[in-house]
Amino acid sequence: MHLSDNVSAAASAAPAADWIRRAPKAVLHDHLDGGLRPATIIELAHECGYTGLPTEEPAALGAWFRDAADSGSLERYLETFAHTCAVMQTREALFRVAAECAEDLAADGVVYAEIRYAPEQHLAAGLSLDEVVEAVNDGFREGERRTGGRITVGTLLTGMRHTDRSLEIAELTVAHRERGVAGFDIAGGEIGNPPSRHLPAFQHLKRHNCHFTIHAGEAVGAESIHEAVQVCGAERIGHGVRITDDIQVHEDGSATLGHLAAYVRDNRIALEVCPTSNLQTGAAKDYATHPIDLLRRLGFRITLNTDNRLVSGTTMSQEFQHMVDAFGYGPEVFEAFTVAAVEAAFLPLPERRRIIDEVIRPGYAAL
Numbered sequence: 001m002h003l004s005d006n007v008s009a010a011a012s013a014a015p016a017a018d019w020i021r022r023a024p025k026a027v028l029h030d031h032l033d034g035g036l037r038p039a040t041i042i043e044l045a046h047e048c049g050y051t052g053l054p055t056e057e058p059a060a061l062g063a064w065f066r067d068a069a070d071s072g073s074l075e076r077y078l079e080t081f082a083h084t085c086a087v088m089q090t091r092e093a094l095f096r097v098a099a100e101c102a103e104d105l106a107a108d109g110v111v112y113a114e115i116r117y118a119p120e121q122h123l124a125a126g127l128s129l130d131e132v133v134e135a136v137n138d139g140f141r142e143g144e145r146r147t148g149g150r151i152t153v154g155t156l157l158t159g160m161r162h163t164d165r166s167l168e169i170a171e172l173t174v175a176h177r178e179r180g181v182a183g184f185d186i187a188g189g190e191i192g193n194p195p196s197r198h199l200p201a202f203q204h205l206k207r208h209n210c211h212f213t214i215h216a217g218e219a220v221g222a223e224s225i226h227e228a229v230q231v232c233g234a235e236r237i238g239h240g241v242r243i244t245d246d247i248q249v250h251e252d253g254s255a256t257l258g259h260l261a262a263y264v265r266d267n268r269i270a271l272e273v274c275p276t277s278n279l280q281t282g283a284a285k286d287y288a289t290h291p292i293d294l295l296r297r298l299g300f301r302i303t304l305n306t307d308n309r310l311v312s313g314t315t316m317s318q319e320f321q322h323m324v325d326a327f328g329y330g331p332e333v334f335e336a337f338t339v340a341a342v343e344a345a346f347l348p349l350p351e352r353r354r355i356i357d358e359v360i361r362p363g364y365a366a367l
């Protein structure tokens with residue numbers, strides 16, 4: 001097939017920075033423990049007596065995370081989370097971090113967010129799994145209130161690939177589904193921990209008709225995506241960029257999709273693409289050759305995301321800007337990414353339609 005370009009990449013002038021910030025945005029892939037304000041980490045470290053921070057100057061701490069994570073390896077990227085999780089162990093800390101997350105996203109023009117975190121990583125000071133979930137949800141309700149309702153936030157509960165608590169976390173997801181939890185995710189080091197290790201968790205979620213996404217196709221290639229989609233039943237894929245392993249691009253610009261790539265595209269399985277994070281972990285070489293543009297032109301359901309605002313030193317606006325610089329995207333592409341994200345949100349259909357028709361479409365029209 002030939003690469004189509006239904007949504008023209010550069011139909012209009014490049015959007016200005018102010019346009020990008022004001023444009024309504026939706027983020028489906030953003031980790032709570034990867035997006036703290038540096039100053040908050042330092043204050044929380046003082047409060048809880050954590051002495052392991054590499055520096056206590058906020059700007060230097062922010063730069064430290066970005067640099068330490070910029071190693072070309074997912075495993076090294078993940079090591080930096082020890083510092084954020086260390087200060088997120090009490091109800092007050094979790095509440096504060098969640099409330100600030102909602103405020104920061106809203107200030108960046110995000111109107112809908114699904115924020116994920118692994119409850120099992122917040123038990124060190126004695127909270128129960130239920131208490132962790134309640135603290136985070138209460139913090140998000142407070143953050144939404146502080147922004148005057150400009151943002152709606154749901155959470156995804158993450159099971160860690162290398163531990164054995166995924167079934168418990170899946171049960172927790174089902175238990176809290178009517179109270180702020182939108183779905184489930186699996187994250188952590190991909191190599192040596194295939195998603196099929198967590199089959200009982202996915203079976204539990206399916207028995208209860210619960211939504212889930214899986215990080216796959218980041219450090220491992222197409223076989224990880226195949227397991228996530230066909231063995232585990234993921235509705236969306238976290239990253240998924242290595243689906244390109246199953247796509248052949250020919251010299252004349254045409255492309256041939258393998259059966260897996262065709263299945264993912266034809267079933268509209270959303271890819272939660274996080275370009276800056278991919279550059280840091282080595283899943284992509286640079287913005288200009290990032291597969292997001294190829295996948296978009298081939299008709300995949302593409303959403304644009306931050307992954308970890310602190311650790312990747314990014315925001316939704318900065319991800320938009322990188323796409324403008326690399327591919328010349330105009331407003332139409334960003335509106336399409338945003339609509340795609342809300343269409344793939346773990347929300348009831350009428351609610352997705354309401355956000356698209358009453359917030360996203362009019363928001364872009366008014367810019």
Ligand SMILES: O=c1[nH]cnc2c1ncn2[C@H]1C[C@H](O)[C@@H](CO)O1
Pocket residue numbers: 031032033034074078081116117118121158187188189215218277307308
């Ligand atoms: O991009 C990622 N791939 C795999 N795991 C990740 C990524 N970003 C964050 N995580 C891990 C580290 C966090 O502690 C955990 C839960 O948010 O999820």
Ligand SMILES: [Zn+2]
Pocket residue numbers: 029031187215238307
């Ligand atoms: Zn992630």
